[in-house]
Amino acid sequence: MGKKNKNFVEKVTAMEDDFAQWYTDVVKQAELVDYGAVRGTMIIKPYGYAIWENIRDEFDRQFKETGHTNVYFPMFIPESMLQKEKDHIEGFAPEVAWVTHGGDEELEERLVVRPTSEVLFGDYYSKNIHSYRDLPMLYNQWANVVRWEKTTRPFLRSLEFLWQEGHTCHATQEEAEAETSQMLNVYADVCENYLAIPVLKGKKTEKEKFAGAEYTLTIESLMHDGRALQSGTSHYLGTGFAEAFDIKYLDKEGKQQLVHQTSWGVSTRIMGALIMVHGDNRGLVVPPRVAPTQAMIVPIAQHKEGVLDKAYDLRDRLKEIVRVDIDASDKMPGWKFNEYEMKGIPVRIEMGPKDIEKEQVVLVRRDTGEKEFVSLQELEGRLPALLEEIQQNLYNKALAHRTEMTTTVTTMSELKQSLEDKGGFMKAMWCGELACEEQIREETTATSRCIPFEQEKVSDKCVCCGKEAKEMVYWAKAY
Ligand SMILES: [Zn+2]
Numbered sequence: 135m136g137k138k139n140k141n142f143v144e145k146v147t148a149m150e151d152d153f154a155q156w157y158t159d160v161v162k163q164a165e166l167v168d169y170g171a172v173r174g175t176m177i178i179k180p181y182g183y184a185i186w187e188n189i190r191d192e193f194d195r196q197f198k199e200t201g202h203t204n205v206y207f208p209m210f211i212p213e214s215m216l217q218k219e220k221d222h223i224e225g226f227a228p229e230v231a232w233v234t235h236g237g238d239e240e241l242e243e244r245l246v247v248r249p250t251s252e253v254l255f256g257d258y259y260s261k262n263i264h265s266y267r268d269l270p271m272l273y274n275q276w277a278n279v280v281r282w283e284k285t286t287r288p289f290l291r292s293l294e295f296l297w298q299e300g301h302t303c304h305a306t307q308e309e310a311e312a313e314t315s316q317m318l319n320v321y322a323d324v325c326e327n328y329l330a331i332p333v334l335k336g337k338k339t340e341k342e343k344f345a346g347a348e349y350t351l352t353i354e355s356l357m358h359d360g361r362a363l364q365s366g367t368s369h370y371l372g373t374g375f376a377e378a379f380d381i382k383y384l385d386k387e388g389k390q391q392l393v394h395q396t397s398w399g400v401s402t403r404i405m406g407a408l409i410m411v412h413g414d415n416r417g418l419v420v421p422p423r424v425a426p427t428q429a430m431i432v433p434i435a436q437h438k439e440g441v442l443d444k445a446y447d448l449r450d451r452l453k454e455i456v457r458v459d460i461d462a463s464d465k466m467p468g469w470k471f472n473e474y475e476m477k478g479i480p481v482r483i484e485m486g487p488k489d490i491e492k493e494q495v496v497l498v499r500r501d502t503g504e505k506e507f508v509s510l511q512e513l514e515g516r517l518p519a520l521l522e523e524i525q526q527n528l529y530n531k532a533l534a535h536r537t538e539m540t541t542t543v544t545t546m547s548e549l550k551q552s553l554e555d556k557g558g559f560m561k562a563m564w565c566g567e568l569a570c571e572e573q574i575r576e577e578t579t580a581t582s583r584c585i586p587f588e589q590e591k592v593s594d595k596c597v598c599c600g601k602e603a604k605e606m607v608y609w610a611k612a613y
Contacts, residue, residue, distance in 0.1 A: 225345020297401030336584030360557025418478030434486030563603030
């Protein structure tokens with residue numbers, strides 16, 4: 135292989151052959167991440183970070199629209215502070231990173247690098263909330279957190295990742311519960327309308343809920359290989375942390391009351407969902423609404439007189455209406471086509487001498503590969519409409535896939551068989567007993583994903599023990 139071949143985009147492993155390898159190939163070749171020096175850490179490269187920024191910005195906009203303010207808290211937590219809420223520390227202890235030394239000196243008290251910040255916010259709230267006038271307190275933090283995971287994969291599970299964590303305090307349970315639902319709806323909205331990822335909304339079982347929460351609401355999405363991914367969670371914390379941290383306020387009657395709290399988070403894991411829901415064997419497919427570049431102009435026969443000038447004119451015209459870029463490098467058009475398909479740029483605009491003569495361009499969609507000729511006059515109208523069509527098509531495709539990959543089962547043998555044969559979501563009734571949930575996990579490796587808000591009675595009996603069923607649960611193998 136000569137040096138010349140370096141100019142060609144390498145192929146990715148076919149997802150049908152090895153989905154895990156396909157994923158690794160795409161994150162590398164689409165230039166989303168690189169591996170960090172410490173095992174399990176990742177470097178988010180410019181293109182990956184630009185997509186994350188667009189996702190982050192939409193979440194941030196909606197957080198602010200719903201009355202939240204951004205803050206930044208320190209990354210270190212004293213050990214004694216983490217110990218204050220018993221369930222919480224038990225849940226997180228196995229994966230916390232400890233700081234034991236500052237320079238050469240051993241610290242008097244060990245520090246934890248935040249795995250999440252409930253206790254830091256709890257400590258702050260106890261000092262800063264005094265009266266009902268201080269409520270609600272609606273904070274959000276964009277930060278990195280560290281969880282010492284044993285097996286790691288870029289975006290899906292890494293020692294350090296980026297996320298936001300909302301932490302709010304309310305006077306009443308009712309208000310806090312309304313907040314918990316509201317933020318789940320914000321998550322669902324961004325996932326469905328920006329990332330084009332359909333989600334199931336529901337409640338986690340007791341076993342799967344956040345350590346220290348009264349209950350956890352979740353959005354669950356389905357990846358191309360039939361595995362589920364928890365894509366965002368919103369927790370009603372009740373008064374547990376308020377008791378542990380003594381977060382009280384004086385109500386209007388002058389009585390001391392505990393606050394009711396929520397916390398909620400989405401992380402760079404959502405990038406993993408974007409890759410695994412929309413990607414194909416040519417690489418990444420980015421939904422137009424979060425794509426850093428929505429349309430890439432590739433001049434054809436650009437050495438011919440006037441082509442580049444026209445291509446730059448086109449870019450200047452279009453940049454008023456879409457996020458557009460041009461590749462005027464001296465690489466071959468074929469190389470550029472592959473490169474931007476790999477990066478999942480929604481539309482490619484080709485323009486060569488013949489097109490200039492005819493006053494037209496060629497638009498090529500990344501999602502379907504379809505080409506269309508559009509006159510320059512109509513382009514400003516057509517391009518935004520095409521981007522919307524692509525956005526909608528990606529959502530529809532993902533929804534059709536989820537529907538196809540959702541199976542109703544009423545017995546354990548059906549559950550096992552179906553998980554084995556095609557994977558995806560299994561709808562099955564459950565008695566509510568932990569023993570059955572654990573048995574299902576042991577026998578199938580599938581976990582309860584959520585108790586959906588939209589309940590159906592697919593049987594009277596628990597899929598596992600055959601006793602009277604309480605509710606329908608979605609089960610799946612998950613990332
Ligand atoms: Zn049961």
